[in-house]
Amino acid sequence: MTKIFDVIRKPLLTEKGQILREKNIQVFEVATWATKHQIKEAVELLLQSKVKGIRTVRIPSRTKRLGRFVGTSSPRKKAYVELVEGAPASE
Template identity: 50%
Template sequence: MSAKAEHYDVIRKPVITEKATMMSEANGVVFEVAIDSSKPQIKEAVEALFGVKVKAVNTSITKGKIKRFRGALGTRRDVKKAYVTLEEGNTIDVSTGL
C-alpha cells in the first residue's frame, strides 16, 4: 500500500461545526480520524496531504451513544477527532475537499 493511501486511512473527513469554524480563524482545523491513529501519525498525514507545517495535535474520543431505532437498541460508533493547530502562515481550506 502506498504512503498516500495510508494517510487517507488515518484522516477520514474534516469536521465542519461552529467550534471548528471558530478554530479555523486561529490557524486550527478539526478532522475525524481513525480510532487507532496516534498523534504523530495524524501530524505526518496532515503535513503530507496538505503540504503545511503542523504545530500541535490534540485528540478526543467521543463514545457512541445508545439510540433506539424501530424499538430496537443500537449503538452509534465511537468517533475520534483531531484538533490540529498549524504553524503561522499555513492554512487549509476544508470547504474545497482533498
Template identity: 45%
Template sequence: MTKVQPRVLADLIKRPIVTEKATVLLENNQYTFDVDRRATKPQIKAAIEDLFNVKVTGVNTYNLPKKAKRVGRFIGHRTQYKRAIVTLAPESKINLFPDV
C-alpha cells in the first residue's frame, strides 16, 4: 500500500458523480468520483478508505476526453479530471444522499 500523507489524500478526490449511469452503479455497490489526473489506483483506494472509513475491493479509472471551451474570441479547454469507479466490499456503504 502506498504511504501518502492524509492531507494529500483528501486533495485527490474532487467530487462524487451523480448521473444516471452512476446511480445505476450504486446498486452494485460501486461509486463514481472525479479524481486528480495524477492520482494512481492505490492512492485513490487509500483516499476513499481514509475519507469514508470503508473497505475498497477494486478501483477502475479512465481519463475523460478534452472539451473545448470558448470565452469570447479565446478558445481553450476545460480542466481535465480522471474518473474513478470504486467498488466497495458488500458490508461497506457511502451515504451520498444524507437525510435532509
C-alpha cells in the first residue's frame, strides 16, 4: 500500500487555487504515476472528508536555459479535488 504523502506531494497555493477553494475545490501536486482512485483515497484520509470528483492535469517537462547551459524541468501532475458540500475542509 502506498502512503498518503507518496501520492500527494503538496498543496498548490496560487490565486487560482484560492478562488477555487471558495467553490470547495482543493488543488494538489500529486505523483505522476498516481491514479484518480489513489488520489481519492489519499485526500479522504488526509482531509477527513468525502470527495465528489477529481480532475487531473499532466504538465510536461519544459526546456530551461541559464546562460549557455540547457536543462529541463521535471514533469508534474496536478489534481483538482472537489469535496462534498458541508464536509469539513482543512484551512
